[in-house]
Amino acid sequence: MSVLQRNHLMIIQEVAREGSLTAAGARLNLTQPALSHAVRKIEMQLGVKIWRREGRSLILTQAGQWLLSLANRLLPQFSLAEERLEQFANGERGTLRIGMECHPCYQWLLNVVSPYLERWPKVDVDVRQKFQFGGIGAILSNEIDILVTPDPLYKPGLNFTPVFDYELVLVVGSGHRLYGVDRVTPEQLADETLITYPVPSERLDIYTQFLQPAGIAPRQQKQIETTDIMLVMVAHGRGVAALPRWLVDEYAPRFDLHSVRLGETGIAKQIFLGRRETDADVQYLTDFIGFAADPKD
Amino acid sequence: MSVLQRNHLMIIQEVAREGSLTAAGARLNLTQPALSHAVRKIEMQLGVKIWRREGRSLILTQAGQWLLSLANRLLPQFSLAEERLEQFANGERGTLRIGMECHPCYQWLLNVVSPYLERWPKVDVDVRQKFQFGGIGAILSNEIDILVTPDPLYKPGLNFTPVFDYELVLVVGSGHRLYGVDRVTPEQLADETLITYPVPSERLDIYTQFLQPAGIAPRQQKQIETTDIMLVMVAHGRGVAALPRWLVDEYAPRFDLHSVRLGETGIAKQIFLGRRETDADVQYLTDFIGFAADPKD
DNA sequence: TTATAATGATGAATATAAATGATATTTTTT
DNA sequence: AAAAAATATCATTTATATTCATCATTATAA
Numbered sequence: 315m316s317v318l319q320r321n322h323l324m325i326i327q328e329v330a331r332e333g334s335l336t337a338a339g340a341r342l343n344l345t346q347p348a349l350s351h352a353v354r355k356i357e358m359q360l361g362v363k364i365w366r367r368e369g370r371s372l373i374l375t376q377a378g379q380w381l382l383s384l385a386n387r388l389l390p391q392f393s394l395a396e397e398r399l400e401q402f403a404n405g406e407r408g409t410l411r412i413g414m415e416c417h418p419c420y421q422w423l424l425n426v427v428s429p430y431l432e433r434w435p436k437v438d439v440d441v442r443q444k445f446q447f448g449g450i451g452a453i454l455s456n457e458i459d460i461l462v463t464p465d466p467l468y469k470p471g472l473n474f475t476p477v478f479d480y481e482l483v484l485v486v487g488s489g490h491r492l493y494g495v496d497r498v499t500p501e502q503l504a505d506e507t508l509i510t511y512p513v514p515s516e517r518l519d520i521y522t523q524f525l526q527p528a529g530i531a532p533r534q535q536k537q538i539e540t541t542d543i544m545l546v547m548v549a550h551g552r553g554v555a556a557l558p559r560w561l562v563d564e565y566a567p568r569f570d571l572h573s574v575r576l577g578e579t580g581i582a583k584q585i586f587l588g589r590r591e592t593d594a595d596v597q598y599l600t601d602f603i604g605f606a607a608d609p610k611d
Numbered sequence: 612m613s614v615l616q617r618n619h620l621m622i623i624q625e626v627a628r629e630g631s632l633t634a635a636g637a638r639l640n641l642t643q644p645a646l647s648h649a650v651r652k653i654e655m656q657l658g659v660k661i662w663r664r665e666g667r668s669l670i671l672t673q674a675g676q677w678l679l680s681l682a683n684r685l686l687p688q689f690s691l692a693e694e695r696l697e698q699f700a701n702g703e704r705g706t707l708r709i710g711m712e713c714h715p716c717y718q719w720l721l722n723v724v725s726p727y728l729e730r731w732p733k734v735d736v737d738v739r740q741k742f743q744f745g746g747i748g749a750i751l752s753n754e755i756d757i758l759v760t761p762d763p764l765y766k767p768g769l770n771f772t773p774v775f776d777y778e779l780v781l782v783v784g785s786g787h788r789l790y791g792v793d794r795v796t797p798e799q800l801a802d803e804t805l806i807t808y809p810v811p812s813e814r815l816d817i818y819t820q821f822l823q824p825a826g827i828a829p830r831q832q833k834q835i836e837t838t839d840i841m842l843v844m845v846a847h848g849r850g851v852a853a854l855p856r857w858l859v860d861e862y863a864p865r866f867d868l869h870s871v872r873l874g875e876t877g878i879a880k881q882i883f884l885g886r887r888e889t890d891a892d893v894q895y896l897t898d899f900i901g902f903a904a905d906p907k908d
Numbered sequence: 909t910t911a912t913a914a915t916g917a918t919g920a921a922t923a924t925a926a927a928t929g930a931t932a933t934t935t936t937t938t
Numbered sequence: 939a940a941a942a943a944a945t946a947t948c949a950t951t952t953a954t955a956t957t958c959a960t961c962a963t964t965a966t967a968a
Binding site: 315316317318319320321324342343360361362366373376377380381384387388391392395396398399400402403408409456 | 613615617640657658659670674685688689690695696697699700705753
């Protein structure tokens, strides 16, 4: 079927470069008879004269010259491919597909990804946020490689690592009646407008861990995609929101915001990174978790 | 050394397309065990996981996907190369390098080359006119494939075919004193200005076969490269020239020229095409000589 | 020119790699 | 649970490459 092989191109190229079978053989780690046979067989199989023998030197025919230019074009691509494969093998190259099940973590993620990209110049990072069968489904079906989530679901084949703790607090703007207050009860939110990310309320801790146990619902709920806008809204008194304390602290100097503890003890949260156990030996993946657990900046 | 082979790419591509080893095997004319082995060996040699086994189907890993895109890029080039080689083998493709040792023949050559290019769409024609070691040297050293010459030099390894006969005549313009004359003697040219191509006089038949035998030299000699200009000069009475009769006939309607026989019997010439005997089986080359000997237009 | 060193060609022997058939194992379907 | 379909594995055969030893040819130097 297919007769033209990579070796053939290598032989054509090397013989042309060195001008002799013996020299070309040395470079290809072959003996001279091996090349002599190979050369004959190539011509036989391709059905074309590739070399003209003048004295004891081989000179390319037209077909041979054409093949040489082909070789010069294709062979570097093979070499490059092998380099790349080695990088894949060493876990130096790949795409790290991160799935996010934690909206405010986006901010935090950026701080981890930046130094990571420096460290792994050949690794690309891709962040995804929507999964048909949930984050766990996405990681099990190989849709993503790492899952950032506050809800580890211990399943065989999966592996979760806690990367940071934070407290979920209520954010209020400067003109708000709760501004300056230390802690808040569920009842105090009954008359508020609550701003949240656009996800079902059973995935929002402010509901599951604070309001619902007390049987309270806020007067109104607004859904906003991005954290920045959400905080601008809060700063201008259009509502209150539940966010990580570190996030509020980060924005406070710009927007004049205030954090209020939710209940007596506050709501403590933890973020986990999940990955497949089969990826245990993928360097760039393991290393990402290292970066996440212990940020370098 | 080099592990990534064309087969490997073919297997990766075919397995990805068919989704099963059995089906891919059928398309590659291999049995299923052969592929099963091959697949394992490829991964082993490359040192990278290329497929993930889910149930009994093989799914490409990142490295595998990368290899697949490589395969899609490189494999067509191999196929194309093999097509081209077949054309080389069948003598359908190549460059026909024609060497010219006969200035006025350029006109004639164009009439042969046009239909020839139609017939052999994949053959390129290249015409050369200057050779360091003469036309014979050029053809022997593979610098050209066909030599157009009035002087066949029978050498072992070379093969000459006469392609057309013509008479070398003297051309004069309408106001010239020889206009309308039937034949001319060498003595009658002693007072003329002779226009020739810029080559040594020993390569001009008007000298070697007409003037020198009679010990005559023209009053003046002018050298001009192109036939058109030469004839314009002749038409305007700036001199006379020795050219093939058919060439003069071709220009006569435009320039009002007259041909005069050189001597009693005229100078008969013949043009030959020379080629190497080793090229006897190169179809497109043999065919060119056919076209030249028996023009189709 | 002749001797000499270097190179290519050739054939038999060997080593390596690839493909096969039979069969076991796994996964999917019913 | 049984049947069907696919893959994996093994021993064997077949095909392909490589080498060694040797000869023939060609270039180089004496």
